[in-house]
Amino acid sequence: MDDLLYLEKLGFSTNEAKIYTTLLKHKMLNGYEISKYSGVIRASVYDVLNRMVNRGTIFKIDGEPAYYRPLEYEKLIEQIKRETEANLEKAQALFQSISSEEMQEDYVLNIVGFEKFIAKAKELIDSATQEISLSVWQKEFSFLHDSLNRAIGRGVKVYLFSFEQIPLQGATVFSYRICDIDNLFPYRRTALIIDNQQALIGESHIDRGIFTYTRNRSIVSLATDEMVLNIFWYRYIEKKALLGQKNTSKEFLSVMDRLADELGIDANMTKNMQVFNYQRERGDHNGDKT
Known part of the structure; x- marks a missing residue:
């Protein structure tokens, strides 16, 4: 049934979806009847039923044989909503943490x-x-x-x-x-x-x-x-x-020359010499040093 795909998207397995919808239709069934009406083979049906009981999706009524009934669908929908919202909040916190760590990388x-x-x-x-x-x-x-x-x-x-x-x-x-x-x-x-x-x-x-x-x-x-x-x-x-x-640029360079002399800074000690050499090559620096 294509309708079961929606339940699978909400976390049901194929067999769980078949069993839940079967119980929702028939209200209460034993294991044999569930297998018969849902199409889930008897070799698998009890394992699936136990999982669903543990999750609270269906309830087991002890007896000989045991019977099963479904959780009311309204309550199931509310349960799925709460679980989904809680998982989304956890996912958001995880993503924010990962994103924050990534932003701190020294790339x-x-x-x-x-x-x-x-x-x-x-x-x-x-x-x-x-x-x-x-x-x-x-x-x-x-x-x-x-x-x-x-x-x-x-x-x-x-x-x-x-x-x-x-x-x-x-x-x-x-x-x-x-x-x-x-x-x-x-x-x-x-x-x-x-x-x-x-x-x-x-x-x-x-x-x-x-x-x-x-x-x-x-x-x-x-x-x-x-x-x-x-x-x-x-x-x-x-x-x-x-x-x-x-x-002007010449006035600035003249000041740099003066400070270089005053502070004992030579061509091997300052990046400003890159500027001086550039000016010397252009012939624009009147205060060239030899």
Whole structure:
């Protein structure tokens, strides 16, 4: 019977479904009669009956022979509902636990393409609940501005570092305000850190951008440390009044030269030398060292 398929979907075996519907129709039968009317062979019928008695689906009336009657179908339906709801709640708790564990894995995901990077960055910013740290450029910032505003509106703390002028009301901004940044850097690196737990880092190029997303604590910590170091440099330069409200790339590099001399930092000790060498190759750095 096709109708029995519905009972099978509710946890009945084929033979259990046959026996229950037979008893529901005839009210009370012994084992021989159940086998005869249901079509379940006598060699199997008593094993099935015992299982159903243990589950409370049918009741056994002792005697010679023993008789069986079904649990009222209304009560059976309520029992199935309760068991199903309890199992669904357990399944939901299990899935949530597994999902939470999976989110904590230290996997690294590569994202290729600027548009995909922006989409992921917006997703992360929208998920932030406590703090956002972002090292950014004007181009990337223009795409993320609205998402950052929404985060500020939710009460999320936002910290921005940039070599360019980046205005964002409600955020703490550290900006060198360099007006000709394209003459300064051979790359355009962006780092986004969400709630000190997730990081999205990468460099934009003319033809293609490659970015990395991760929850790996070491990588998130490295990204955070780099941003903090940039802020320390910015604060030191600001305190020394070495730069003005609007600066050129040459002025910035001149300050870096001066600080390198002052602090005894050579080409083997700082990534800023990558910028210096880039400028030397372009012949744009008036303060070149020999």
